[in-house]
Amino acid sequence: xxxxxxxxxxxxxxxxxxxxxxxxxxxxxxxxxxxLPASRLHLRTAAESAGFVCPDAVRWQSWSELDWxxxxxxxxxxxxxxxxxxxxxxxxxxxxxxxxxxxxxxxWLIEMARARAPQATIxxxxxxxxxxxxxxxxxxxxxxxxxxxxxxxxPLWLAPPHAEAxxxxxxxxxxxxxxxxxxxxWMRERDPWRAALPFARLAIAxxxxxxxxxxxxxxxxxxxxxxxxFVAMERASVTPERLREQRALLxxxxxxxxxxxxxxxxxxxxxxxxxGAAKQWPRGKIADDIHPRFRIYSAGxxxxxxxxxxxxxxxxxxxxxxxxxxxxxDAVRLFNAGSLQWRHARLPGRHLVHLLNYTxxxxxxxxSVQMALxxxxxxxxxxxxxxxxxxxxxxxxxxxxxxxxxxxxxxxxFEEES
Amino acid sequence: MPTRREWIxxxxxxxxxxxxxxxxxxxxxxxxxxxxxxxxxxxTLSRMMDQLGxxxxxxxNKTVSVKLNLTGSPRERMGTTPAERAQYTHPAVIGSMVxxxxxxxxxxVRLLECAFSCGEPLEEFLYDAGWDPLxxxxxGARVEMENTNVTGRGRRYHRLMxxxxxxxxxxxxxxxxxxxxxxxxSISKLKEHATCGITxxxxxxxxxxxxxxxxxxxxxxxxxxxxxxxxxxxxxxxxRQPSASAPQEKASSGPKDDKWRVPRIVVDICxxxxxxxxxxxxxxxxxxxxxxxxxxxxxxxxxxxxxxFGMVETDAAGTAxxxxxxxxxxxxxxxxxxxxxxxxxxxxxxxxxxxxxxxxRGGRVEDLRFRFRA
Numbered sequence: 001x002x003x004x005x006x007x008x009x010x011x012x013x014x015x016x017x018x019x020x021x022x023x024x025x026x027x028x029x030x031x032x033x034x035x036l037p038a039s040r041l042h043l044r045t046a047a048e049s050a051g052f053v054c055p056d057a058v059r060w061q062s063w064s065e066l067d068w069x070x071x072x073x074x075x076x077x078x079x080x081x082x083x084x085x086x087x088x089x090x091x092x093x094x095x096x097x098x099x100x101x102x103x104x105x106x107x108w109l110i111e112m113a114r115a116r117a118p119q120a121t122i123x124x125x126x127x128x129x130x131x132x133x134x135x136x137x138x139x140x141x142x143x144x145x146x147x148x149x150x151x152x153x154x155p156l157w158l159a160p161p162h163a164e165a166x167x168x169x170x171x172x173x174x175x176x177x178x179x180x181x182x183x184x185x186w187m188r189e190r191d192p193w194r195a196a197l198p199f200a201r202l203a204i205a206x207x208x209x210x211x212x213x214x215x216x217x218x219x220x221x222x223x224x225x226x227x228x229x230f231v232a233m234e235r236a237s238v239t240p241e242r243l244r245e246q247r248a249l250l251x252x253x254x255x256x257x258x259x260x261x262x263x264x265x266x267x268x269x270x271x272x273x274x275x276g277a278a279k280q281w282p283r284g285k286i287a288d289d290i291h292p293r294f295r296i297y298s299a300g301x302x303x304x305x306x307x308x309x310x311x312x313x314x315x316x317x318x319x320x321x322x323x324x325x326x327x328x329x330d331a332v333r334l335f336n337a338g339s340l341q342w343r344h345a346r347l348p349g350r351h352l353v354h355l356l357n358y359t360x361x362x363x364x365x366x367x368s369v370q371m372a373l374x375x376x377x378x379x380x381x382x383x384x385x386x387x388x389x390x391x392x393x394x395x396x397x398x399x400x401x402x403x404x405x406x407x408x409x410x411x412x413x414f415e416e417e418s
Numbered sequence: 419m420p421t422r423r424e425w426i427x428x429x430x431x432x433x434x435x436x437x438x439x440x441x442x443x444x445x446x447x448x449x450x451x452x453x454x455x456x457x458x459x460x461x462t463l464s465r466m467m468d469q470l471g472x473x474x475x476x477x478x479n480k481t482v483s484v485k486l487n488l489t490g491s492p493r494e495r496m497g498t499t500p501a502e503r504a505q506y507t508h509p510a511v512i513g514s515m516v517x518x519x520x521x522x523x524x525x526x527v528r529l530l531e532c533a534f535s536c537g538e539p540l541e542e543f544l545y546d547a548g549w550d551p552l553x554x555x556x557x558g559a560r561v562e563m564e565n566t567n568v569t570g571r572g573r574r575y576h577r578l579m580x581x582x583x584x585x586x587x588x589x590x591x592x593x594x595x596x597x598x599x600x601x602x603x604s605i606s607k608l609k610e611h612a613t614c615g616i617t618x619x620x621x622x623x624x625x626x627x628x629x630x631x632x633x634x635x636x637x638x639x640x641x642x643x644x645x646x647x648x649x650x651x652x653x654x655x656x657x658r659q660p661s662a663s664a665p666q667e668k669a670s671s672g673p674k675d676d677k678w679r680v681p682r683i684v685v686d687i688c689x690x691x692x693x694x695x696x697x698x699x700x701x702x703x704x705x706x707x708x709x710x711x712x713x714x715x716x717x718x719x720x721x722x723x724x725x726x727f728g729m730v731e732t733d734a735a736g737t738a739x740x741x742x743x744x745x746x747x748x749x750x751x752x753x754x755x756x757x758x759x760x761x762x763x764x765x766x767x768x769x770x771x772x773x774x775x776x777x778x779r780g781g782r783v784e785d786l787r788f789r790f791r792a
Contacts, residue, residue, distance in 0.1 A: 227493075323538055327545035335495045336710075365710060366498055370548055395500055396509070397548020402498040 005073045006121045006194075008033035008053055009184060010155035013040055014163035020046040022167055025177065030184040035155055060125060063109060064213060068116035075117045080106045080126040080154075083146045084139070085339060085358050103358045105341045108220040108232075110150035111198060112208055115232040122152035132159035137176035138360045138408050141183050141383065145409040148187050149343050149354035151194045156180070182384035183409075190381070193411075196345035196352055200229035201329040202321060203243060206252035207235045216252040218314035219321075228322045229332065229344055240264040248325035250317070251277055254310055266300025272321050275307045293320060333370040333397060336363055351375065351414040355403070362405030372398040374417040380404075381411040444770050446470055446777040447726035447735040451786055452701055454721075455510035459701075463514050466725045467522075469779040476694060476727075478523030480600035486512060486531045487606040487622045487699075489709055492547035496710040499717045501547055503702040505709045507605050509549050511699045511723075513557040515605055520558030528595050529554060529563045532625050535633075537568040537645035566593035567628045567645035575631065575641060577665070580689035584668070585682035585762065589690050591631055591641075591664040601694045604729070608700030608722060608736055610790055611708045613654070613680045614759055615752035616740065618724075618733040619696035621759060623687045624680070627653070631661045639663060653683050677756035685762045688729060692768070696732035698724040700739065705790045720788035730769025731776050734760055741789030744771040751791065 010033040011026065020043055026034075033053040036043060044054050060078030068075070081104035106124055113122045124147050129135060140156060147154035158166065165173035204223065206216030223230050233242065235253060240263055243249060248270035251257050257271065257278045265271045271278065272294070284298035293316070297304040305324050311317050332344050332353055340363075343354045353369050371378075378390040378401045390401040390412065401412055448466035452458055467473050487507045495501060502508040512529065519527050533543040540563040541551040555561045564570040572594025579589030596602070606622035614621050627649065630636060634647040639662045651657045652667075654676035659666050672678055700722035706715040722739055726732035734744035737760065742752045744760050760771040770776065773783065 319538070323542050327542050328550075330545070333493070333546070333548055335493050337493065365495060368495065368498055395548060396502070396550070397545075400498075 007191075008055075008121075008153070009188070010035055010123070010153065012125075012155045012157040013037060013043070014158055014160070014167075015039060016160060016164055017167055018043075019167070023047060023050050023052075025166065026050075026052070029181040030188040031156065031181075033155075058123070063113065068113075068209075071117040071120045073120060074123060075113055075120040076123040076125075077109065077113060078125055080109055080124040082126045082129045083142050083356075083358060084129060101339055103225060103339065103341060105224065105356075105358065106146055107150050107341055107343055107356075108217075108224040110147065110152045111224075111230070111232040112217060112220055114151070114198075115234045115237075116208060122147075122150075124152055124154050125157070128157070128159060133161060135159050135162070136360060137162065137173075137180065140180055141408045142356065142358065142360060144180075144184065145187070145383070146341075146356050148194075149356060149409070149411075151196065151345075156184075179384065186381075186383045186385075193345070193347070193352060196347045198229075198231050199245065199331065199344045199346040199351065200231045201245070201247040201331065202228065202230045202250065202325050203233050203238070203246045203248070204230050204250045204252060204321070205233040205235045205238045207255075208232075212253040212255075215311050215314055215317070219250070219252060219311075219318050222315045223318040223322070224341060226318055226322070227334065227337070227342070228318060229330065243269060247329045248272060248321065250321040252311065252317075253277065256280060262299075265302040265304060268301040270303045270305060270325050271299075272305045272324055273307065275310045278304055278306055294324065296324075331372050333372070335368040335370065336365040337367050338363075340367065349416050349418075351416065353412045353414070355406070355410045355412070357406060357408055357410075360407055362407050366402045366405065368400050368402045369412050370395060370398045370400045371414055373414075375399060375414040376417045377415045379413040379415075381413060382406060383409055387413070444731050444776050445726060445728035446779050447724065447728070447732050448780045449735060449739065449778060449783070449786055450723045450780045451721050452723050455508050455701060459510055460514045460517065462723060463511070463697075463725070464518060466723060466780060467518055470725060470727060473518060473522035473695075476522075477519050477601050479525050480523075481526045481528070481598065482519050482524045482601040482603060483528045483530055483595050483599035484512075484515070484519075484603045484605060485622055485626055486529060487604075487617075487625070488531045488533060488543070488547075489625065490711065491534050492543060494710050496704055496715055496717065499704070502549070504704040504715075504717055505607065505609070506547065507607050507699050508701065509544075509554060511697070511701070512605055513554050515603070515697060516554060516557040516561055519603070520561070524558070524601075526560045526562065527558050528599065529561065530566050530593070530595050530626070532567040532628055532645075533565045535629065535645070535647055537565060537630070539563070540565040564593065564595050565645075566595060566626060567630060567633075569593065570595070572598070575628065575664070578690040579665070580686065582689065582767070584686035584689060585766075586667050586670055586672075586679065587665060587683060587686040587690075588668065589665040590627055590687060591660075592626055592691065593628060596626055596691050602691060603695040603697065604693050605697045605699065608698050608703050608720060608724070608740065609708045610706055610740075610752060612712050613676050613756060614684065615754070615756050616733075616737055616742070616759075617708050618698050618736045619693060619729050620688050620733050620763060621684050623691060623693070624649075624653070624684050626687065626691060631664045637661045637663075653680060655679075681757040681759040681762050684759050685766050685768065688763060688768060689766055693729040694727060696724075696726055696729045698722075698732065698736045700724060700736065700788070718788070718790065720790075722786060722788060728769045730760060730763045730771055733763075734769075734771035734773060735776065735778055735783065737771075738773055738783045739787055741787055741791060744773060 011031045086102040288296040448469040452462045544551040575591040576597035604619040611617035630641040737744040
């Protein structure tokens, strides 16, 4: 039995499953935690006898209402998104390669949750998609992998048609279920990856609450959609020591930036502050006064960049923050990754680039991952497959690895040069 | 030496003091084999400029604007082929030309592009492609970059009118850098094109038009504040006019077909903002289209460089080196489904596409030809 919440691999027992014999479907899988619906509590004894954890009702809450500082060991977000390509976004013009589909993705939300409750295990669920009949079994793999890639968990949930087919012994359903279980096993075998911390040159700090919630959380969401790597930081936790890997800090809130951050700026950091948030700081020479939205001051070897007015457009702010830092500092670039989301995380000596494909079908052109940091080898990890080496080639912006087609999820593990 | 723009103005009788070229004196075109972007590149380009008569008379103490060819998103690739070996002008060619222009005495060199669907600094756009813009900025004495989708260092858009009436447009509102320059250079890529059959130096100039005025999200009355999207609604399909502040499309009975419209608009742009120097990178490129978004494209390595002072002549030589007949009309390769930009430009008086009337230096077309549709 998995004794720590962090090790629970949860499954939402379907309402339509009344036969305890269906527990047999979970034998020899990584699932060790069952979320039983109220109508199926009579299965609890059998489930616990079989070694499953059956927690009392999990307190799912809206992320905006969760008491983050007192989240305890489990922070359960009940209002995530079902991960998919949304029909509501994108540019409809058909001339040339313009526009991009909108993705309903949760990475930004988990990064914020991790910043606000760093000790908690993060669980995430969402309302099911509008029409579960259109779902593929690979949707579940994306849903589970998305949370896992960001070091959180999404309880595995099955749409009623799939749950019923599986319970009825439908051979295609059993086959798809088997593949899903293999993917979960593959993730369990890589449990140490969950300790990897996000790696990005840009930090975005806020208390993510009250009047600051909209601009800060929307900026996280839109930065993720723009493919901008960031580390979310709880405002009160930002120190020069925590900014060792960062080149820029976006201070989202109209709240004074601590003077303790000045040495970090003067040693080369770029502080992008909301209007008035750095008014106590001494001003250096104006380095650039033509930016329409910011005044840019020299500060030692770094920059103090102060917004002319309070931040109000998170899309513009996310793009501005990235450009004010400069893309030259990007550690990872992806090519042909239009409908992918990715997360760069670091373990000692290794970098992990998680790639999530929201189209659920292989891209038309192969995805290439360019790494600007010194690395000497790369391994490709695909769910339920053994890792295999990727050829590295040198291109103008760094070393690159190109991936074979993948429909849902892949991870490139780079080994740092020693 | 009269500049190309002066020549067109002279031909139109607008600058009587400047002698017009005689029809038979087509400007020379230099062609060369260059196997890669390595050590042979700079000396090859240098020799080609010498074959043209040198750059000094053209650029000494002048401001030189250079239009690059960076079509599409920097994050989009044809398979695993980096953009600079497919749809983008290679930075090594750009850097070599900057150095040559600078060494020839150019007072200032501006590298320009309406960067795909954005108004951000061109330097940042290049970083997104994995390039190092500092290498280009340091390739000459005074080098600048500008994303010409927006006003940039200018306070307003500048109006450039052609000396003669256009097919669809008589003039355009453009970033200041296309007006505030003495010499206009294109450094394009040797490619086929889904709409125009081929895209070389002249078609490259299609990309000088700011999407704030000519893009799908252009402002109705004034240029949009933000640069977004492509040029489908206005230039390709003619579904709407550019921002009302700019010269409007003229009434026309022509079809709303981009294969009829775009070649004409390209010629209109080139008449309003003529090229003085046309350089085409055909070392490593793509066949079958202009970008990864076209079906059936493939990487090719023709190992070619083409350069000339005449925009039509240089494009005609490039077309011939691709294995096509520059005299081809609509219905003939590479213009099977579109009008020939070369023919329209010639009819407009911008130069000749007739190889028999041209002075091609550095090699023979038949020896260097690389058939794009082998």
